[in-house]
Amino acid sequence: MNAQNMENVLTPRRQGLAVIAALEAKGDQDGLQTALAGALDNGLTVSEAKEALSQLYAYTGFPRSLNALGTLQKVLDQRKKAGIQDNPGKEADPLPADYDARKQGTAIQTQLTGKPFNYTFAPATDYYLKAHLFGDIFARNNLSHADREIVTVSAIAALPGCEPQLTAHVSGARNMGVTDAELRALPALLEGKVGLAEAERLRGALKTVLGDAHTPVQTVDFSVWPKGQPNTAYAQYFTGNSYLAPMEGGVANVTFEPGCRNNWHIHHKQVQVLICVAGRGWYQEWGKPAVQLLPGTIIEIPEGVKHWHGAAADSWMQHLTFHKDVQDGASNEWLEPVSDRQYNER
Ligand code: MN
Numbered sequence: 039m040n041a042q043n044m045e046n047v048l049t050p051r052r053q054g055l056a057v058i059a060a061l062e063a064k065g066d067q068d069g070l071q072t073a074l075a076g077a078l079d080n081g082l083t084v085s086e087a088k089e090a091l092s093q094l095y096a097y098t099g100f101p102r103s104l105n106a107l108g109t110l111q112k113v114l115d116q117r118k119k120a121g122i123q124d125n126p127g128k129e130a131d132p133l134p135a136d137y138d139a140r141k142q143g144t145a146i147q148t149q150l151t152g153k154p155f156n157y158t159f160a161p162a163t164d165y166y167l168k169a170h171l172f173g174d175i176f177a178r179n180n181l182s183h184a185d186r187e188i189v190t191v192s193a194i195a196a197l198p199g200c201e202p203q204l205t206a207h208v209s210g211a212r213n214m215g216v217t218d219a220e221l222r223a224l225p226a227l228l229e230g231k232v233g234l235a236e237a238e239r240l241r242g243a244l245k246t247v248l249g250d251a252h253t254p255v256q257t258v259d260f261s262v263w264p265k266g267q268p269n270t271a272y273a274q275y276f277t278g279n280s281y282l283a284p285m286e287g288g289v290a291n292v293t294f295e296p297g298c299r300n301n302w303h304i305h306h307k308q309v310q311v312l313i314c315v316a317g318r319g320w321y322q323e324w325g326k327p328a329v330q331l332l333p334g335t336i337i338e339i340p341e342g343v344k345h346w347h348g349a350a351a352d353s354w355m356q357h358l359t360f361h362k363d364v365q366d367g368a369s370n371e372w373l374e375p376v377s378d379r380q381y382n383e384r
Pocket residue numbers: 303305310339345346347
């Protein structure tokens with residue numbers, strides 16, 4: 039399979055559904071605004087966008103759903119003013135007068151779950167699931183059941199702490215006709231358009247359901263502290279990939295991928311200050327045990343001391359850095375890399 043086919047496993051329309059669903063759940067209205075415009079440009083109809091964001095109230099709550107519908111309304115207004123004619127799409131067909139929501143919903147729920155599901159612990163919730171979610175909402179035919187599961191899986195991937203439901207809906211998506219290849223294409227899409235944490239949650243669920251290899255890592259939220267650009271200027275002094283985001287006042291935010299660290303080095307005639315702001319990592323001075331870096335950890339590195347800093351093996355890490363007590367002739371002296379043995383035995 040060539041790269042072109044790999045990219046097209048999910049249709050552009052389904053990619054749009056997945057991304058807007060995850061951003062709805064994340065509550066990222068700015069990102070959603072951009073993603074909605076992109077989705078509409080890529081063939082998603084207004085009816086489908088509206089339906090996806092409406093369905094999600096059952097998974098993310100009315101506050102998220104109504105905010106997202108408000109953003110959709112704003113996007114449509116702006117596009118209309120700009121002369122863009124969005125495809126309204128097809129409304130859902132009316133249901134037959136004798137439609138039995140509970141009966142039909144029970145059948146759909148059984149198909150999705152793979153077996154009859156009766157939530158006897160909370161009978162009212164059992165009724166909501168059958169009659170309302172799978173009865174009323176899933177009966178609307180302006181989205182297919184497979185589309186709806188792409189929407190649900192992507193949204194739950196953006197909800198911290200809902201991993202059991204995410205795993206259940208990855209199974210449900212397969213039972214509703216979403217292919218394994220489509221499911222496997224989702225994490226990279228979410229990583230690029232929504233965030234690393236969302237992608238990592240979904241990779242964890244795919245490992246459980248499909249047995250895909252995946253080593254979980256602790257992520258950081260780049261919408262809080264920016265990832266910046268690949269740190270190419272200093273790459274020769276680093277093991278692994280790091281990223282640099284210049285901040286104001288001579289402060290830089292450095293992002294380390296899991297396992298990434300800089301070489302042993304010395305700051306001459308200046309004191310380096312590190313402020314860990316996200317993830318988990320290490321700071322080590324030559325001949326001393328390493329100190330763990332957690333958000334809020336502040337390290338002052340004395341001038342002339344040989345040391346390194348970097349991420350833990352299983353976590354991204356971000357620290358701010360600046361120099362103080364800078365004297366004339368201040369410089370950095372880069373030394374040998376921190377070997378795997380030194381890193382693992384730190
Ligand atoms: Mn340093």
